[in-house]
Amino acid sequence: MKPFARPSTPADAAAIAALFAEASMGLDPDHLHWKYWQPRADWPRPRSFVVASGSELIAHAGIVPGTCAWGTRRETIIQMIDWVARAGTGVGVTLMKQVGQMAGALVAIGGGPITRSILPHVGFRPAGSVTAYARPLSALRILRTGPAWKLLPRLTRAAWRRSAPAARDPDWQVRRLGGDEVDQIAAVLPLPTHGSTVTARNADQLRYFLACPIVPMQLYAVSKAGRLRGYFLLALAPGQVRIADCWLDSEESEDWRAMVLCAVELAQDQPQAAEIVIWASDPLLATALRACGFYARFESPIQVRPSGNNSGPAGPLRVQMLDSDAAFLHYQGRNEYWG
Secondary structure (H helix, E strand, O other), X not given: OOOEEEEOOHHHHHHHHHHHHHOOOOOOHHHHHHHHHOOOOOOOOOOEEEEEEOOEEEEEEEEEEEEEEEOOEEEEEEEEEEEEEOOOOOOHHHHHHHHHOOOOEEEEEOOOHHXXXXXXXXXXXXXXXXXXXXXXXXXXXXXXXXXXXXXXXXHHHHHHHHHOXXXXXXXXXEEEEOHHHHHHHHHHOOOOOOOOEEEOOOHHHHHHHHOOOOOOEEEXXXXXXXXXXXXXXXXXXXXXXXXEEEEEOOOOHHHHHHHHHHHHHHXXXXXXXXXXXXXXXXXXXXXXXXXXXXXXXXXXEEEEEEOOOOOOOOOOEEOOHHHOHHHOOOOOOOOOOOO
């Protein structure tokens, strides 16, 4: 029987998990429902696809949907996750192209060496890069974790952190928001400025991530002198606090620095976390992070594949961890450390 692609259903969960196990790729079956099938008000379309040959699954791709904004343009984008195909079938790229037809462009952030080598041959082009930054939170927590050979460099960086700014500016305040309060930050969601290209946000999208069962997520409104200025979203992963998303209605590095220090202060209250981490693909945020004691750990390319006759996003793309599975990805409770 000729293989055919279709949206997956919860009945496919065991077969999807088996496909990943066959490829020696980690996948927690308990996380599939939220990622693929839990209703999502901002994206009512499917978020998981399979290729079947008869009753047998031979390929799978999940998606993280989003919107790209530049100038007056808005374009739906998709980042593929959990992409796997049975060796020798040749259906993985075919599935990728079919999924790409659902959006104005596919976005690929990072990926393994094999994936990166394939992407330029199937229409992806460079769209900037994103740097992962980390800042240690507690030397004592570092001592309790990880292999011994990694402890010395981590402790060295933790000692260096002592010279980094520790206290937030008292003029800046944060307030935690529940899912029913997300609309309160509608006025400070990301906007393209001065030719920038950003991944947009909406209240339903943030509500979906606040319901994540994989890692707890917390949303905070950021104000200065009583005026709302921005927000950040924290993901509490094993061993880490991740600033999964953030935005501020300012182009001043000092303001971004103040917001980041608010997040650092909250992260220090999380007993499971030895470090706070974040992605930055724009100079403004990167400058603020370095001023706050964060150091670069690794860099990943951003690539874009426009669909149909679309030209795709213009210029380098500003992304955050929320634009992929990096915000919540971890393996069976294992501590995740970048330091």
